[in-house]
Amino acid sequence: MDRNNKEKNIAIVKEVLKQYLQDRGLRNTPERYAIIEEIYNLDHHFNVDDLYLLMIHKKYQVSKATIYNTIEIFLDAGLIRKHQFGEKTLTSSSYEKSYFDKQHDHLVIYKDGGDKEIEEIIEFCDPRIQGIKEAIEDAFGVEIDNHSLYFYGHKKSK
């Protein structure tokens, strides 16, 4: 059932992608469909290297350059979202599928001790952010397309 759902979603996303490519006169390359399929099979955040290794270890032969290119298209098409976790240490960009999800924010939990290592990333969604967004739009006469909110913390020690 869950699996069926996933397959259905993948089919839908491929259709959306097809439409998008068509509209812009871009080509239907097999790589693009393979990559979007792998992304929508994942349930977590991933970075380019993750995705590259995953695809190498599976059926496909893709290059990182193609993944980078393709991801740019998916971002523009609204099929994925980009994140920069790790305010403390430098990390590669992370991505996640976004077509069926509502926008959500992230709580980044660091391990105790000054090692600056991420323990866990929790997603949440607080409607109050909408109120802030609207206030900012009014205050500065802008249209806000997008936001990112991260909380950084650690497990409460008892």
Added chain:
Amino acid sequence: MDRNNKEKNIAIVKEVLKQYLQDRGLRNTPERYAIIEEIYNLDHHFNVDDLYLLMIHKKYQVSKATIYNTIEIFLDAGLIRKHQFGEKTLTSSSYEKSYFDKQHDHLVIYKDGGDKEIEEIIEFCDPRIQGIKEAIEDAFGVEIDNHSLYFYGHKKSK
């Protein structure tokens, strides 16, 4: 008056830094004081390259390596904050002095047209973020040390 204030603040920050270095058994190098002085003379966000060029063109001879090292200390001491503007294109990390300011968030305004260029960065402070923070702390049993909130948008076209 403004200038006097700035000089007074710089004196205070140097004192704070001195204390911090002392507490950790770190050394009072002239570079560290020169760098913190230049940072607190700035009124805007800056990146390492900005700061490096500024200092080269002024009295001091510093290396980027030292600036990177030093900035790490200042971050830990709470004297500066680190930002990653530019969700769309890759940018270097930005920093800003933080000792006298209250925590604030940022509205990143992009130029119109798909050129992904930043037009302006506006700072704001909405108290409602505190409410969200507390809700998250309760919901997930964490202590939040820190947050970052960015809105990304564009000027409203009439």
Added chain:
DNA sequence: TTCATTGCAAAGCGTTTGCAGTCAC
């Protein structure tokens, strides 16, 4: 004197680019 810190240059690492070959159209 000692060893943290500096400056320099080299290395790292994620990402982008150039280009010859390929393949969607």
Added chain:
DNA sequence: GTGACTGCAAACGCTTTGCAATGAA
């Protein structure tokens, strides 16, 4: 057939690291 796309390797840009020289304690 044409030119957008791919894969590869090289280039890029920011940041980190290794190391000999320096200088704060």
